[in-house]
Amino acid sequence: xxxxxxxxxxxxxxxxxxxxxxxxxxxxxxxxxxxxxxxxxxxxxxxxxxxxxxxxxxxxxxxxxxxxxxxxxxxxxxxxxxxxxxxxxxxxxxxxxxxxxxxxxxxxxxxxxxxxxxxxxxxxxxxxxxxxxxxxxxxxxxxxxxxxxxxxxxxxxxxxxxxxxxxxxxxxxxxxxxxxxxxxxxxxxxxxxxxxxx
Amino acid sequence: xxxxxxxxxxxxxxxxxxxxxxxxxxxxxxxxxxxxxxxxxxxxxxxxxxxxxxxxxxxxxxxxxxxxxxxxxxxxxxxxxxxxxxxxxxxxxxxxxxxxxxxxxxxxxxxxxxxxxxxxxxxxxxxxxxxxxxxxxxxxxxxxxxxxxxxxxxxxxxxxxxxxxxxxxxxxxxxxxxxxxxxxxxxxxxxxxxxxxxxxxxxxxxxxxxxxxxxxxxxxxxxxxxxxxxxxxxxxxxxxxxxxxxxxxxxxxxxxxxxxxxxxxxxxxxxxxxxxxxxxxxxxxxxxxxxxxxxxxxxxxxxxxxxxxxxxxxxxxxxxxxxxxxxxxxxxxxxxxxxxxxxxxxxxxxxxxxxxxxxxxxxxxxxxxxxxxxxxxxxxxxxxxxxxxxxxxxxxxxxxxxxxxxxxxxxxxxxxxxxxxxxxxxxxxxxxxxxxxxxxxxxxxxxxxxxxxxxxxxxxxxxxxxxxxxxxxxxxxxxxxxxxxxxxxx
Numbered sequence: 001x002x003x004x005x006x007x008x009x010x011x012x013x014x015x016x017x018x019x020x021x022x023x024x025x026x027x028x029x030x031x032x033x034x035x036x037x038x039x040x041x042x043x044x045x046x047x048x049x050x051x052x053x054x055x056x057x058x059x060x061x062x063x064x065x066x067x068x069x070x071x072x073x074x075x076x077x078x079x080x081x082x083x084x085x086x087x088x089x090x091x092x093x094x095x096x097x098x099x100x101x102x103x104x105x106x107x108x109x110x111x112x113x114x115x116x117x118x119x120x121x122x123x124x125x126x127x128x129x130x131x132x133x134x135x136x137x138x139x140x141x142x143x144x145x146x147x148x149x150x151x152x153x154x155x156x157x158x159x160x161x162x163x164x165x166x167x168x169x170x171x172x173x174x175x176x177x178x179x180x181x182x183x184x185x186x187x188x189x190x191x192x193x194x195x196x197x198x
Numbered sequence: 199x200x201x202x203x204x205x206x207x208x209x210x211x212x213x214x215x216x217x218x219x220x221x222x223x224x225x226x227x228x229x230x231x232x233x234x235x236x237x238x239x240x241x242x243x244x245x246x247x248x249x250x251x252x253x254x255x256x257x258x259x260x261x262x263x264x265x266x267x268x269x270x271x272x273x274x275x276x277x278x279x280x281x282x283x284x285x286x287x288x289x290x291x292x293x294x295x296x297x298x299x300x301x302x303x304x305x306x307x308x309x310x311x312x313x314x315x316x317x318x319x320x321x322x323x324x325x326x327x328x329x330x331x332x333x334x335x336x337x338x339x340x341x342x343x344x345x346x347x348x349x350x351x352x353x354x355x356x357x358x359x360x361x362x363x364x365x366x367x368x369x370x371x372x373x374x375x376x377x378x379x380x381x382x383x384x385x386x387x388x389x390x391x392x393x394x395x396x397x398x399x400x401x402x403x404x405x406x407x408x409x410x411x412x413x414x415x416x417x418x419x420x421x422x423x424x425x426x427x428x429x430x431x432x433x434x435x436x437x438x439x440x441x442x443x444x445x446x447x448x449x450x451x452x453x454x455x456x457x458x459x460x461x462x463x464x465x466x467x468x469x470x471x472x473x474x475x476x477x478x479x480x481x482x483x484x485x486x487x488x489x490x491x492x493x494x495x496x497x498x499x500x501x502x503x504x505x506x507x508x509x510x511x512x513x514x515x516x517x518x519x520x521x522x523x524x525x526x527x528x529x530x531x532x533x534x535x536x537x538x539x540x541x542x543x544x545x546x547x548x549x550x551x552x553x554x555x556x557x558x559x560x561x562x563x564x565x566x567x568x569x570x571x572x573x574x575x576x577x578x579x580x581x582x583x584x585x586x587x588x589x590x591x592x593x594x595x596x597x598x599x600x601x602x603x604x605x606x607x608x609x610x611x612x613x614x615x616x617x618x619x620x621x622x623x624x625x626x627x628x629x630x631x632x633x634x635x636x637x638x639x640x641x642x643x644x645x646x647x648x649x650x651x652x653x654x655x656x657x658x659x660x661x662x663x664x665x666x667x668x669x670x671x672x673x674x675x676x677x678x679x680x681x682x683x684x685x686x687x688x
Contacts, residue, residue: 043670045625046625046628046665046669046670047665047666048628048629048631048633048642048643048646048662048665049629049633050632050633050646051658051661051665051666054646054658054662055658057388057650057653058655058658061388061389061394062378062385062389063389063394130540130541133541134541134544137543137546138633140354140545141381141647142380142382142650143351143378143379143394143395145378145379147543148545151545151549152379152545153354153358153379155258155354155545155548155549155552155636156258156259156354156355157259157260157285157355157358157359158265158552159358160550162358163546163549163550164546164550166543166546167542167543167547167549167550170541170542170546171542174541175541178537
C-alpha cells in the first residue's frame with residue numbers, strides 16, 4: 001500500500017486538475033461555437049498524447065505543470081466538440097421562441113440549451129475523463145509522477161507485479177468514471193425524455 | 199479486396215523479412231543517449247567490415263536488454279560491469295577494484311548465460327549524485343542527513359536497483375522527502391537546473407559534468423561498484439573477427455571521450471549515427487540539421503505499424519461481431535469488455551506483452567491491434583444494433599437465403615458504421631503507435647524520444663507533425679469512403 005499510495009494520489013491530483021481545467025476550457029470555447037475553434041479541436045484530436053507531453057517540455061520544463069498543460073490541451077478537444085454537438089441539437093425555432101419570451105442568452109443556455117444537450121455533453125466529459133486517467137500514465141516520461149512511474153519502473157526492471165500495481169488502479173479508476181458518468185448520462189437522457197413526454 | 203491483399207503483403211514483409219536474412223548480427227542498445235552512440239559504433243564498425251547488422255536500439259532497461267540477450271533476440275549490446283553485478287548477478291559490490299568485478303561478471307556470464315565480456319573500454323561510467331553549485335554538501339554521508347527535506351530526480355532503473363535508492367538507504371540510511379522519476383533520462387538535468395529537484399543521479403560520462411556547473415558528491419562509504427563499459431556477446435555469435443572489430447572500438451573509448459560524444463548528441467543535436475560515423479572516420483561531425491531522411495523512414499515505419507494493427511484488429515473484431523450479432527447478452531458483455539480494455543494504459547499493455555511476445559514490431563502490432571479491435575467491435579456491434587429488427591423477416595419473405603441476406607442486406611447497411619469505426623481506429627492507432635517506441639518498435643515515437651533526450655523542440659514538433667499528418671490523411675481518406683458508403687446505402 002505504501003508503494004501505491006503516493007503515486008496514486010499524484011495521479012488523482014494530476015487527473016483531477018486536468019479534468020477541471022479541460023471542462024472549463026472546453027465549455028468556454030464550445031460556447032463561442034466558432035468554426036475555427038472546432039476545426040482546431042478536430043486537429044488536436046489527431047495529436048499523439050506523447051507528442052503533446054513532449055511539446056509542453058520546452059515551455060514549462062519537467063514535472064507536474066507541463067504534464068497538466070499537456071493533459072488539459074489533450075482533453076479539452078473532446079469536451080469542446082461535445083459542447084458544440086450538444087448545443088447543436090437544440091432546435092433553432094426553440095431558441096427563437098425563447099428569445100421571443102424575453103430570455104437572455106444566459107437564461108437560454110441554462111434553461112434550454114444545456115439541459116437539452118446535456119446527454120451528449122456528459123458523453124464528451126466521459127471520454128475526456130477516461131482519456132485523462134489513462135493518458136496521465138505518460139507523465140512519467142517527463143517526471144510528472146503518477147501511476148505511470150510504477151509502470152515505467154516495472155518495465156525497466158521487468159517486474160510484472162510492479163507494472164500491474166500501476167496499471168490496475170488506472171483501469172479501476174477508468175471503470176468508476178465510466179460507470180459514474182455513464183449513469184449520469186442515462187439519467188439526464190431519461191429525464192429529458194420524461195420532460196418531453198410530459 | 200485488392201488493397202487488403204496489398205496491406206497483407208506489406209505486413210508480411212514488415213514482420214518477417216528482416217528475420218529471414220542469414221548471417222546478420224543483431225546489435226542491441228538501451229534507451230539512452232550513450233547506449234545509442236556506442237550501439238551505433240559497434241554496428242557501424244561491423245558494417246564497415248562487411249557484416250550485415252540489425253539494430254535493436256531502444257531496449258527499455260538493463261533487465262530487458264539482458265533478457266533479450268538470453269532469449270537470443272540480440273547478439274550483443276554494450277553493458278557496464280557494475281550494472282551486470284547489480285541487475286544480473288544480483289550481488290552487492292564489496293568495494294573491489296574494477297578487475298575483480300570484471301572477473302566475477304565474466305565468470306558468471308560464461309557459466310550461466312554462455313556470453314562473453316570482451317575487453318572493456320576505458321569508460322568507467324560510475325554512478326554519481328549531483329547537486330547545483332553552491333551546495334554545502336560534500337559527500338553522500340552529509341547528503342543523508344538532509345535528504346528527508348530534499349527531492350531527488352532519478353532514472354526509472356535507479357529507483358529499484360540495489361546500486362540505487364535501496365543501496366543508498368542500506369549503506370547511508372538515506373531517505374528522500376520526494377522521488378521524481380524520469381523515463382526520458384536526460385530530463386533529470388533540466389529538472390535540476392530549473393530547481394524542480396535538489397539532487398539527481400548522474401553518470402560519470404554525462405556531458406553536463408564535463409561542462410562544469412554541477413557538483414558531484416563523493417561516495418564516501420563506497421556503495422557504487424566500478425561500471426566499465428564493454429560489449430557483451432553471445433558465444434554462439436562470437437567469432438575472432440567480431441571480437442577484434444569490437445576490441446578496436448573499445449580501445450578508442452574512455453570516459454572523457456564519451457562525455458564529448460554524449461554532448462555532441464544532447465547539446466549539439468547530432469544524430470547518434472552521425473556522431474558514430476564521424477568518430478570512426480576520426481573527424482568532427484559536420485553541422486547537424488533536422489534529420490529529414492530519418493523522418494521519412496520513421497513515418498513509413500509508423501504507417502506500417504498502424505496499418506498492420508488495423509488489419510490484425512479487423513481479423514479479431516469481425517468474427518467476434520458476427521458471433522454476437524444475434525446474441526444480446528454476449529453483445530452486452532463484449533461492449534462492456536471493450537470499454538474496460540480501452541481503459542488499459544497503452545504503456546502498461548506494451549510492458550505486459552513484453553515477457554509474452556518479446557520486443558519490437560510484433561509486440562507493438564499485437565498491442566495496437568487489440569485497441570483497434572475494440573474500437574471496430576464497438577462500431578460493428580453498434581451498427582448491428584441500429585439495424586431495423588424487421589429487416590430479417592422482410593428479407594426472408596423476399597426469398598433471400600441467409601447468405602444473400604448477409605451479403606445483400608446486412609453488409610451494405612452496416613458499411614457506413616463500419617467505415618466510421620475504421621476511421622476512429624486508424625487515427626487512434628497512429629497516435630498510440632508513438633508509445634510503442636517504449637518497446638523498441640521504432641516509428642515516430644522513437645524520434646520523439648530522441649528529440650526529448652536532445653531537448654530539441656523542432657525535432658519533437660517535426661515528428662509530432664508527421665504523426666498528425668498521417669492521422670489527417672487516414673481520416674480524410676476514410677471519410678471519403680464513409681460518405682461513399684452512406685450515399686450508396688441511401
